[in-house]
Every structure is written in C-alpha cells, then in structure tokens.
Amino acid sequence: MLKTGAQHLESLRDGRVVYIGGERVHDVTTHPAFRHAARTFAALYDAKRAPENLDVLSFEEDGERYSAYFLPAKSKDDLAFRSAAHRKIADLTYGMFGRSPDHVSSFVTGMITRPDVFGRFAGNIQAYHRHLRETDSYAVYAIIAPQAGRQPEFYRERNLPLPTLQVVREDDDGVVVSGMKMLATGAVFANEIWIGNIMPLAPDQAAQSITCAIPCNAPGLSLWSRKPFELDASREFDNPLAYRFDESDSMVLCDEVKVPWERVFVHNDAALARKIYVETAGHCYGNHQSNVRYWAKMQLLVGLASKIAQSSGADDNPKVRETLGRLAAMEATLGGMIMGQIQGAESWPDGYVTFNRRFMYAALNWCTENYSSIIDIIRELCGGSVFQMPADSSIFDDPSLTRTFETFWTTPQSSAVDRMKLFKLAWEVVGSEFAGRHLQYEKFYAGAPFVVRNYNFMHAPWAEFHEVVDGLLDSYGVTGKLARVA
Ligand SMILES: Cc1cc2nc3c(=O)[nH]c(=O)nc-3n(C[C@H](O)[C@H](O)[C@H](O)COP(=O)(O)OP(=O)(O)OC[C@H]3O[C@@H](n4cnc5c(N)ncnc54)[C@H](O)[C@@H]3O)c2cc1C
Numbered sequence: 001m002l003k004t005g006a007q008h009l010e011s012l013r014d015g016r017v018v019y020i021g022g023e024r025v026h027d028v029t030t031h032p033a034f035r036h037a038a039r040t041f042a043a044l045y046d047a048k049r050a051p052e053n054l055d056v057l058s059f060e061e062d063g064e065r066y067s068a069y070f071l072p073a074k075s076k077d078d079l080a081f082r083s084a085a086h087r088k089i090a091d092l093t094y095g096m097f098g099r100s101p102d103h104v105s106s107f108v109t110g111m112i113t114r115p116d117v118f119g120r121f122a123g124n125i126q127a128y129h130r131h132l133r134e135t136d137s138y139a140v141y142a143i144i145a146p147q148a149g150r151q152p153e154f155y156r157e158r159n160l161p162l163p164t165l166q167v168v169r170e171d172d173d174g175v176v177v178s179g180m181k182m183l184a185t186g187a188v189f190a191n192e193i194w195i196g197n198i199m200p201l202a203p204d205q206a207a208q209s210i211t212c213a214i215p216c217n218a219p220g221l222s223l224w225s226r227k228p229f230e231l232d233a234s235r236e237f238d239n240p241l242a243y244r245f246d247e248s249d250s251m252v253l254c255d256e257v258k259v260p261w262e263r264v265f266v267h268n269d270a271a272l273a274r275k276i277y278v279e280t281a282g283h284c285y286g287n288h289q290s291n292v293r294y295w296a297k298m299q300l301l302v303g304l305a306s307k308i309a310q311s312s313g314a315d316d317n318p319k320v321r322e323t324l325g326r327l328a329a330m331e332a333t334l335g336g337m338i339m340g341q342i343q344g345a346e347s348w349p350d351g352y353v354t355f356n357r358r359f360m361y362a363a364l365n366w367c368t369e370n371y372s373s374i375i376d377i378i379r380e381l382c383g384g385s386v387f388q389m390p391a392d393s394s395i396f397d398d399p400s401l402t403r404t405f406e407t408f409w410t411t412p413q414s415s416a417v418d419r420m421k422l423f424k425l426a427w428e429v430v431g432s433e434f435a436g437r438h439l440q441y442e443k444f445y446a447g448a449p450f451v452v453r454n455y456n457f458m459h460a461p462w463a464e465f466h467e468v469v470d471g472l473l474d475s476y477g478v479t480g481k482l483a484r485v486a
Contacts, residue, residue, distance in 0.1 A: 002049050002058055002065050003136035005042030011191055012038060014217040018188050018250070019224050020231075028188045033228035036244040040093060041138070041189045044101060047092055056088050069102040069289070070133035072113050073353050079342045082106070082285070083355075086292040095297025096245035096438075098445050099186040101138040103289050104194055107277070108132060108139070110285030113352040117279050119272065121265050128213060128263065132192075139213065141194035142181035142252040144447075149180070165195060165254055166207040167267065174260040175267065177210055178220075181252045185441075187223050188248045190216055195252070198277055198447065201270040209273035211266035212259045220257040223250035229434045237393040237421065241428040249437075278458075281354040287446060288355045291338050291363040294442070298331040301374055304422075304429060308381045311413050311422055323377060330370065337363040361455040368452050371442035379430045386427045389420045 003011075009029045018025040020033055028034040048057040048067060058065045059081070068085030071078060089100050112129045115122040132139060149155075149164030156162075165179035177195070184193055196211040214221060229246045233239035266273045277283040305327050309315040315324070337359055344356035388409070395401040396417075409416030428434050446452050 001134060001136055002067065003045050004049065005039075005044075005046040008045045008138070009038060009042050012189065014215075016188075016217040017222040019222060020228060025188075025225075033225075033231045034188055034248065036230055036233075037246050037248065038189055040097075040244045041101070044089060044092060045136070047088075053088065057085050064134075066133045067101070067105070067136055069105045070109050070129065072109055074351050075353060076342055076345050079345055079353060079355055083288065083292055083338065083342060086289045087296060090293040090296035093245055094241075094300045095293050095295075096241060097186070097247045098290065098293060098441055099140050099247060100289075100293070101190075103286055104139040104141050105132055106289050107141070107194070107282040107286040110281035110283070110354065111276060112280075113348055113350070113354070114280040117272075117276055118265055119269075121267075124262055125265050128265070135191075137191040138186075138189065139192040139194055140184050140186040140190040141196065142184040142187070143194070143196040143198040144182045145197070145199070145208065146180045146182045146251065164208055165210070165252075167210045168207075168256065171258075174258055175210060175212070175264060177212070177214075177254050177257050177259060179254060181254075183249050184223065184252050185249045185445075186247050187216060187250045187252065188225060192216065193221075193252055196266070196276075197273040198283075199451070200274050203270050206268045206270050209266055209268060209270045210259075210264070211273055211276065213263045213265075214254070214257060214259060218254075218257050220255040222253045222255075224253060225250045226437075227433070229432075229437070232433075235393050238424055239428060239432065239434070240425050242432065242434040246434065278455075281348060281352065283455075284354050284357050284360055287364055288338075288341060288360055290446060291334070291341070291360060291367065294367045295331070295334050295338055298334055298374075301378060301429065302327045302331045304426060305378050305381055307422060308378065308385070308426055311411070311419055312381075312383065312385065313411070313413055314381070320381070323381070327374065327377060330374065334363060334366065337366065358456070358459050361452070361459055364446050365449075365452050365456055368443055368446065368449050372439060375430050375435070375439060378426065382423070382426050382430060385419070386423045386431065389423050393420070 012029050013027055016028070018028060025031045025033065029038045047053055054065070057068050059068055059071050068082060071082060073079045073082060086102055089102050093100060108125070108129050111118070111125050115126050118125050131137070145164045149162055152162055161178070163180050165177055165181045167175045168178045169176040181195055187193055192213050192215055194213050197209060201209055216223070226249050228248060229239070229242035233242035236243040266276060306315065306324055309320050309324060314320045340359045341355035341363070344359055345353045346356055348354055390405065395405055406416045409419060411419065443449065
C-alpha cells in the first residue's frame with residue numbers, strides 16, 4: 001500500500017510525547033516548530049503516488065504496490081532502480097532530509113538479504129520488513145549510546161541507573177527497556193524508531209545490545225527535540241530552508257517501554273548487535289542512500305555558488321571560474337563514485353546483489369571530509385553580500401521602503417528583490433543555525449570521521465595490496481641485478 005500525504009500526517013497525530021525544552025508538543029502537524037516540515041514529509045508520500053513517479057518510486061509485487069526502497073536487489077537493474085528512487089526523493093528536498101523515509105527502510109531491506117545473521121530472530125526481521133512495506137511506514141533510528149552513558153563506573157559508584165538504553169526486564173510477551181539513545185533525526189515525523197548499536201559493544205554490555213523497533217507513540221517513550229529552526233522561520237523568503245526542511249533531531253528517552261518479542265531483532269548478544277549492520281547489506285543499502293542524497297545537495301550547492309558569482313559579476317573572473325570548475329569536478333566525482341557502486345555491484349548469497357561496499361564507504365568518507373570546505377568556498381564567494389541585505393522581508397510591507405530598497409540595492413546583474421532572495425538562501429546554506437546543523441550533520445551522520453575511515457580500513461583488500469608490494473620486492477635482489485623475473 002502506498003500511503004497518501006494526508007494519511008501520513010494523520011498517523012503523526014497519535015499522542016506521541018515530544019518536548020521542546022519544557023514545552024510538551026501535542027500535535028507536531030500543527031505546532032509552529034514542526035508543521036511545515038511535517039507537510040514536506042507528507043509531500044514525499046504524495047509524490048510517490050503521482051502517476052509520473054509511480055514507476056520510479058514504487059514497484060509492484062503480487063498486485064500490490066510498495067515503495068521502491070523496500071525492494072531487495074537481485075540484479076544491477078534493481079540497484080539502479082533503488083538508486084534512482086533515492087535520487088528522486090533527495091531532489092524533492094534538495095538533499096536536506098538526511099533521514100528521509102528511504103534511509104532506515106533501506107537498512108531493513110538490506111538486512112533481509114541475509115536473515116540468517118539474525119539467528120533466532122531471523123523471522124522477526126523478515127516480518128518487520130513486510131510490516132514496514134505493507135503500512136508504508138516511516139522508520140528512523142537511534143543507534144548510538146548517549147555520551148552521558150559512556151563511563152558506567154560513574155553511575156555504578158553512585159548507585160544510579162546507567163543512562164544508556166537497555167533491557168531492564170523480560171516478560172512472557174516481550175522485553176521492557178529503559179534509558180536513552182542518540183540521536184533520532186526525523187523522529188518527530190516518523191512512525192517507528194529502530195533502536196540498536198552501530199558501535200561495537202563490550203561483552204559485558206549484553207543488556208544494551210537490544211535491537212528493536214518501537215512505535216513513536218509507545219507508552220513511556222519521549223522525544224527530546226533540539227531547538228527547532230522552523231520556529232524562528234516565520235517567512236519562507238527569509239529562511240527558505242529552515243521554513244520547511246528542518247528534519248529535526250531528538251534524543252530518545254524510554255521509561256519502561258514494552259517491546260513485544262516480534263519487534264526484537266537482537267537480545268543479549270553484544271557481538272551480534274553490530275554484526276547485523278556489517279554482515280548484511282543493511283549498512284550498505286542505507287549509506288548508498290546517504291551518498292545519493294548528498295549528491296542531490298551538491299547540485300544545489302554548485303548551482304548556488306555559480307549564481308552567487310553571477311550576481312556579483314565575478315563569474316567572468318578566471319580565478320572565480322577556476323573555483324566553480326573545482327566545485328563542478330567535486331560534484332561529478334561524487335556522481336562517478338555513486339555510479340561505480342552499481343557498476344561494481346557485489347554478488348551475495350541467495351541471488352542477492354549489493355552496491356559495491358568499498359566504493360560506498362569511499363564516497364561516505366569523501367562526503368564527510370569535504371562538506372566544510374565546500375561550504376567555505378561558497379562562503380568566500382558570498383563576500384559581505386549576505387549582510388548587505390535588510391534584516392527581513394518585512395520591508396516589502398512598506399511601499400516607500402520597498403522603493404528605496406529597489407533603488408539602492410539593484411545591480412546590473414539583478415534586481416534588488418532577486419539579490420535579497422538569493423543571499424537569504426545563501427545564508428541558510430553557509431551561516432544560519434540551519435546551516436550550522438547541516439555542517440554538523442554531514443560530519444557525523446555516519447559516525448565520527450575516524451569511524452567512517454575504519455569502515456574503509458575494514459573493507460580494503462590488504463592481502464591484494466601486499467601482494468603487489470611483494471611482487472615488486474621479489475623482482476630484484478640485493479646486488480641490484482634483476483634476481484628473478486616473475
Ligand atoms: C545532526 C546529527 C544528526 C544525527 N542523526 C543521527 C540519527 O539519525 N541516528 C543516530 O543513531 N545517530 C545520529 N547522529 C549521531 C551520530 O551518529 C553521532 O554523532 C556520531 O556517531 C558521533 O558520536 P558522538 O556524537 O557521540 O561523538 P563522539 O564519538 O563523542 O566524538 C566526538 C569527537 O571526538 C573524536 N573521538 C572520539 N573518540 C575517538 C577515538 N577513539 N579516536 C579518535 N577520535 C575520537 C571524534 O572523532 C569526534 O571528533 C546524528 C548526529 C548529528 C550531529
């Protein structure tokens with residue numbers, strides 16, 4: 001079933017507990033902190049059902065249509081289909097929704113290509129995949145232990161409960177969990193939260209290994225939102241991104257939340273808690289989406305850089321053209337890395353295929369390393385233009401101020417209004433709180449940079465590399481004469 005936007009909005013009015021500071025939010029679809037972003041999520045659902053998108057964003061199986069990202073791939077064509085769907089979704093949000101509904105769903109879909117990894121919970125992960133695709137649900141995740149819980153001795157010595165989410169009780173019908181997890185992007189707009197552990201756990205952390213799915217309105221669950229940027233974005237003209245593309249980030253707090261057994265995927269197994277991501281196609285499918293989403297954002301950034309240069313008339317300057325050429329090369333580099341993941345697909349057991357993992361992790365590293373410098377290039381192109389603009393668009397409420405503004409701010413390249421519009425957007429990308437959050441997001445969404453590099457280390461064919469070195473070393477001897485020709 002493909003959900004409508006209206007059905008998605010309705011599904012968010014479910015009594016979930018959301019806090020903005022000390023304020024309890026009762027309806028995220030109407031609250032001024034979230035209402036526009038909620039509609040952007042709804043629009044993604046409607047876009048999927050539009051006749052022109054149907055074959056890009058969904059597939060048919062046994063007479064029923066499902067969202068494209070629920071398709072486990074059996075061929076390169078399937079991978080290309082998945083990739084194109086991610087691209088379409090990312091284009092609809094200009095790459096601003098990192099955890100759009102195709103992110104965690106892709107993890108789950110990748111996982112069902114190797115259900116055996118889940119051992120006794122293999123049937124649960126398959127059933128969960130069916131549940132998500134049949135209800136067209138939006139799942140997000142919180143798979144990092146909170147920083148507060150990383151020094152257990154502090155809590156033990158004081159006889160305090162550990163803040164990290166863990167199983168506190170087992171009943172006949174499920175487990176009960178309490179504690180906190182970070183950082184569920186999109187959770188206030190989602191239907192379900194996947195709880196888990198992407199970082200390795202020590203053997204004595206078995207209770208924390210719980211991996212499960214919890215509805216966002218589960219009794220005992222609360223979402224503690226960071227400052228929502230939409231709140232201060234009263235006019236779209238002034239904050240065009242914060243106005244409708246703030247996907248939100250929340251800490252997830254559970255106080256004795258009941259999880260039925262059928263939604264448990266790992267329990268009391270510290271090693272397995274991480275294995276399910278890296279020994280299935282889960283992490284690879286999910287982070288391919290991240291790569292594609294970033295690529296869509298790159299097009300906005302490169303286009304914006306060029307328009308900023310045009311606006312100041314600097315676009316003819318050879319140095320500025322070189323800068324734009326460099327940005328264009330970066331955008332194309334990422335595109336090539338994404339295409340390579342499909343071209344170099346890996347075969348998996350049972351006829352499944354996955355994106356090339358080394359190329360995917362290389363792209364992930366590339367994205368993490370380069371975002372700050374890309375933004376800095378755009379910042380330099382902006383010069384002081386962003387601060388030459390009036391504080392906000394309320395000047396247009398006054399005809400006399402509007403006339404003055406048009407007289408003094410118009411340039412040979414563009415009208416005063418167009419310049420203001422462009423530079424308000426530029427500030428949302430390089431300098432506003434929204435921009436700052438995106439800088440942080442692009443650095444950390446897949447883990448700290450050393451973690452991303454570790455994935456690249458793990459998957460590198462070191463034996464092959466060593467063989468090349470050994471081949472060269474073996475091809476000459478100590479005398480300097482060729483000792484042996486292979
Ligand atoms: C905007 C945003 C959205 C996010 N969305 C999600 C989400 O949807 N779901 C989710 O589960 N998580 C999400 N995260 C959390 C993200 O996964 C974590 O921020 C990330 O894993 C890093 O963990 P940390 O923040 O605890 O930083 P830390 O691990 O504490 O790292 C902080 C700094 O210390 C350095 N450091 C720490 N330990 C070492 C070490 N051993 N060696 C070298 N350097 C070290 C790191 O490199 C980093 O610079 C999000 C984060 C952000 C910022």
